Amino acid sequence: MPKLSVIIPCYFNEDNIPVTARELVANEANFHPEVTFEYVFVNDGSGDDTLGALQRAQTAYPSKIRIVDLAANVGSYNAIVAGMAHATGDCLAVITADMQDPPELMVQMYDYWKKGFKLVIGNRQDREETGLSRWFAQTFHWLMKRLALKNIPDGGFDFVFFDRQVNDEVVALQERNSNVFYLMVWLGFPYVNIPYVRRKREIGTSRWTLSKKIKLLIDSLLAFSYFPIRAISVVGLVLGGIALAYGLYIIALRLISPNEPAGWTTLMVVLLFVSAFQMVALGVIGEYVWRGLDAARERPLYVVREILN
Known part of the structure; x- marks a missing residue:
């Protein structure tokens, strides 16, 4: 039966x-x-x-x-x-x-x-x-x-x-x-x-x-998807492309005009944005590392x- x-x-x-x-x-x-x-x-x-x-x-x-x-x-x-x-x-x-x-x-x-x-x-x-x-x-x-x-x-x-x-x-x-x-x-x-x-x-x-619901969402997403890590890579490539384009723009201005543009506001905005992205990226990577450590301990x-x- x-x-x-x-x-x-x-x-x-x-x-x-x-x-x-x-x-x-x-x-x-x-x-x-x-x-x-x-x-x-x-x-x-x-x-x-x-x-x-x-x-x-x-x-x-x-x-x-x-x-x-x-x-x-x-x-x-x-x-x-x-x-x-x-x-x-x-x-x-x-x-x-x-x-x-x-x-x-x-x-x-x-x-x-x-x-x-x-x-x-x-x-x-x-x-x-x-x-x-x-x-x-x-x-x-x-x-x-x-x-x-x-x-x-x-x-x-x-x-x-x-x-x-x-x-x-x-x-x-x-x-x-x-x-x-x-x-x-x-x-x-x-x-x-x-x-x-x-x-x-x-x-x-x-x-x-x-x-608890938010933790479940994070746990489930990280356990079954590589999306967060891949998203970091994609955003990093996009930011790299923007940085390269902006760098070429600054060089072109320097060659065309003897007066170097001030650019303080732009520089600070870019710096803060990139720094914020780096902190988020480290947080996501930290979530994966912590889960690896938790599994390595083999606690019941x-x-x-x-x-x-």
Whole structure:
């Protein structure tokens, strides 16, 4: 009998857990009776009573829920990798603890997996969220599709269903400062995507702050694209061409007229502009160097405090 492991990263989700566990277990009725289930909840160093809520849910569903309690907050994607490393299913899914993604979609995902697809993506065709969060998400995935992974679906995604082989490959990579969902696409297995509308969060407040979103954008872009480095080279060549042309212009003026042009304002503008570009270039290169150093240290992505079966 195929076993489905559902991985749910949790961070300050104390109020969500009872609803999430109940809806996930209720969703089992939509599957074929042959499927067995395992729910791997990963407590990502939450500062509230998320762990207590998970233990109460485990008491209510003792044969279904496993808890991976991390020693510290390591970020949603590292927490997902921790869940993947401790999941035992033949096929696996990742879903958020706030139930913004419809668990019933996993039934259709499972059917595609049975047909041989090793990766099934639930991509957000639209979202009920508004304001800055909606704009940032759209901009983020637009940039990634055009500058990094051109074969990712439109609208972004963090609701996936995948085969054990995909799981093992991603866990073996142990890649830092990356995007676990994009890594699944990067592996190269053919995938199918199912569009859906992401729900508005009803319980609790998102801890996905603007600073975390910006870090994710930088991490994802640098992990899957050489665009920043190449952009520096292109801008450097353009500035070099401008500098050469301006130098020839100054020489020509010097030869034509005995009075050398003052040029103080122009000189300062050029100097400040080039200096600013050099600082930006050093910052981008520093981001790559820091990531190389972080990988060379080979520190663990996460530390597990306790496994509760």
